[in-house]
Amino acid sequence: MSGHVVAKKLYFLIFGTLLALTALTTGVAFVDLGQWNTIVALIIACCKGTLVVLFFMHLRWSPRLMRVVLLSALLWLAILISLTTTDFFSRDWIPIPQGWEESSLLRPPGLPEHFLHRR
Amino acid sequence: MSDSHASSALAHQFEDLEQQHEAASLGMWIFLATEVMFFGGLFAGYTLYRNLFPAGFAAGSHMLNVTVGAINTGVLICSSLTMALAVRAAQTGKRSALLAFLMLTIALGLAFVIIKLTLEWRHDYLEGLAPGLNFTFAGPNAKSLELFFIFYFLMTGVHALHMVVGIGVLGVLLLQAGKGRFGPERYNAVETAGLYWHFIDIIWIFLFPLLYLIGGRY
Numbered sequence: 001m002s003g004h005v006v007a008k009k010l011y012f013l014i015f016g017t018l019l020a021l022t023a024l025t026t027g028v029a030f031v032d033l034g035q036w037n038t039i040v041a042l043i044i045a046c047c048k049g050t051l052v053v054l055f056f057m058h059l060r061w062s063p064r065l066m067r068v069v070l071l072s073a074l075l076w077l078a079i080l081i082s083l084t085t086t087d088f089f090s091r092d093w094i095p096i097p098q099g100w101e102e103s104s105l106l107r108p109p110g111l112p113e114h115f116l117h118r119r
Numbered sequence: 120m121s122d123s124h125a126s127s128a129l130a131h132q133f134e135d136l137e138q139q140h141e142a143a144s145l146g147m148w149i150f151l152a153t154e155v156m157f158f159g160g161l162f163a164g165y166t167l168y169r170n171l172f173p174a175g176f177a178a179g180s181h182m183l184n185v186t187v188g189a190i191n192t193g194v195l196i197c198s199s200l201t202m203a204l205a206v207r208a209a210q211t212g213k214r215s216a217l218l219a220f221l222m223l224t225i226a227l228g229l230a231f232v233i234i235k236l237t238l239e240w241r242h243d244y245l246e247g248l249a250p251g252l253n254f255t256f257a258g259p260n261a262k263s264l265e266l267f268f269i270f271y272f273l274m275t276g277v278h279a280l281h282m283v284v285g286i287g288v289l290g291v292l293l294l295q296a297g298k299g300r301f302g303p304e305r306y307n308a309v310e311t312a313g314l315y316w317h318f319i320d321i322i323w324i325f326l327f328p329l330l331y332l333i334g335g336r337y
Contacts, residue, residue, distance in 0.1 A: 005207060011207070015200040025332065030336045056320075057313075058310075085167060
């Protein structure tokens with residue numbers, strides 16, 4: 001036989017923890033933590049994801065090659081999100097002189113003012 | 120097949136069952152890496168627009184039903200447990216347990232999709248919160264709220280599509296398991312389907328807080 005057979009008890013333990021974390025993340029959303037609400041929710045989601053990957057997806061007992069595949073996927077995801085956001089949010093840090101009348105741009109109602117400077 | 124191998128479960132290009140097992144899992148992990156990129160684009164877009172229009176996204180999130188979302192998260196976690204137990208039943212050669220756990224997983228998966236469809240999407244559509252089909256919301260931040268609902272329908276829709284594909288895969292496995300195709304030496308199909316199923320669960324684990332729990336419920 002190939003592959004590791006996980007004890008049933010461990011599966012139920014992970015299952016219980018996942019349900020508890022779901023209850024926790026839902027409960028925390030009703031408490032005002034300001035900016036931290038999103039951060040706490042993401043930390044809990046990462047913990048839940050890690051539990052699923054390690055135990056339900058057997059990564060804890062898998063060869064290193066599969067961990068490399070997962071880590072490379074996460075690395076590329078980090079590049080995707082971090083480079084997109086750093087580019088987008090730093091565009092108007094350095095003012096670029098504009099040679100044309102800015103007011104001539106049609107601005108749809110509701111679009112924030114700073115949206116126009118992103119180019 | 121090659122007669123130098125003792126086991127008929129072993130395809131002739133592999134040295135042993137262990138290697139065959141690793142090759143099957145590795146293939147699925149690489150596919151899942153491409154899926155991370157696929158959903159990653161949606162998550163990146165979500166991050167960007169939520170930072171540009173925080174008020175509209177918070178207001179949109181408030182209109183979703185947290186109770187139904189939390190229950191569906193529970194349903195999906197239950198289905199992950201039954202899937203893990205199905206893989207275990209296949210590994211240990213317990214055929215009736217395998218059939219039962221596969222059926223349970225399919226039932227829970229169907230329950231998730233049906234809850235999503237009837238209690239959420241249908242409700243959102245009737246409330247006039249479905250961009251492109253029926254969007255009648257005209258309160259403050261209507262445009263950015265519409266953008267939130269575009270992300271909501273796209274992300275949950277693509278996720279539910281993955282669920283439907285997963286249910287189909289499990290249905291095929293159920294038929295094969297009924298014919299006694301799986302056993303301790305031959306369960307790679309169940310294992311890789313399990314990896315896919317757990318991956319869909321993880322996507323929802325991130326979608327639930329990002330869509331339902333943002334903007335403050337207090």
